[in-house]
Amino acid sequence: MTTTRMEGPCRPSYRTLSTLALAEPEDHVRELTDWVEHASARTGVPGAQNDWDNAYRWLRLAQGLRTITFDMSYDDGGMCSAGIDFDAVWTETMEGWQLHQIRLGYVRAALEGFVRLLHPDAAAPGLAIEAAEQQLQHHADAWPLHAREVAEHVFAHSPGRGGSAAASIAAGVVQAIDLHEQAVRGRVCIPEPVADADAKIFAAGHAEICAAKEASTVLLLGIQLLMVAAVIDKSVAVFDDKYLLDGKWVPDSSGGSRWVDEEMPYSEYLAVLHLEPGEPPEL
Structure with a gap:
């Protein structure tokens, strides 16, 4: 009988x-996509809105990703039960791994689109996020x-990387992109x-x-950081406002x-959109 090792799954x-738990990527990207839909570039560059819309569509694609179906069976007519298991x-x-790998690629495309629009002189996404930090x-x-x-x-999943640099979100973004590159080049x-x-x-x-899951998440957070900085400098x-239909826990000034x-305001919601709503307080 097939069983699963309980110690395997990684749960940060x-x-x-x-309260204030980080939402799963499928919920996180949905809320970020909603935010981008209620915002617009103000760069004044010709074609800026088209570039914004294209990056938004990559996020929308990531938001629409729900399941990936695989069938790894290899039935040669005489397979034993262990082989079937x-x-x-x-x-x-494969369904779990590739779901996160594909989302990672879509979110990376969105991030790079926003970077090209908001930081056209940045040589790489990590540099744009570093500037935002x-x-x-x-x-x-x-x-x-x-x-x-x-x-x-994300750095903890990368042997040989120093832990001190991981405090930088920009460094996490660079590492997430490297993880994606290793996969698409067949090096994993x-x-x-x-x-x-x-x-x-x-x-x-x-x-x-x-x-792959946390790499997608750090790229989503990188987009949020990029947008926070862009809202502050008015680019x-x-x-509108975000109506929290069912309520949500958000950080307060006391920690x-x-x-x-x-x-x-959507401008304030940007910093908390990635959090799980949580259960409402008891009356």
């Missing part, structure tokens, strides 16, 4: 908090919560299930799946959290 602490577990692994040094309340922790986690090993002495088949590839305009169940 910022995804398990009771292996293929079934491998199929599930420097611009926001005195705007701590505008930083997306958990951004540095996500960058650190495809995860396969493992078997124990009793020929039971166990899922593998937990680290690879987590790395991006935001419209805790407060419950918001009303409208808030």
